[in-house]
Amino acid sequence: MITNLDIAPTLLELAGVEVPAKMQGKSLLKLAKGDEAGWRKDWLYEYYEYPAGEQVRPNRGVRTERYKLIHYYQEPQEWSFTIYRPIP
16 A cells, blocks of 8 residues: 655655655555565545545545545544455
8 A cells, every 4th residue: 555655755765865764655666576564554544625625525534455434524424434355
């Protein structure tokens, strides 16, 4: 599972520049070479650009390889739960 936070560290590593320790995200180079050791299996996100952006109500969620749980926390509050089937 990759996120947009992984782009900057990847570009820095490709350029031969040391990735600052405080930078979020991970370089994708090891993952691209098949090394999945230490790679994330889940992540938490928050989305709050409303009413601008994509017009999506503020929400937070947890995403794993198999599940996604989203909580739209402004009234009317809603929950969304998705189960993903493994790819054969």
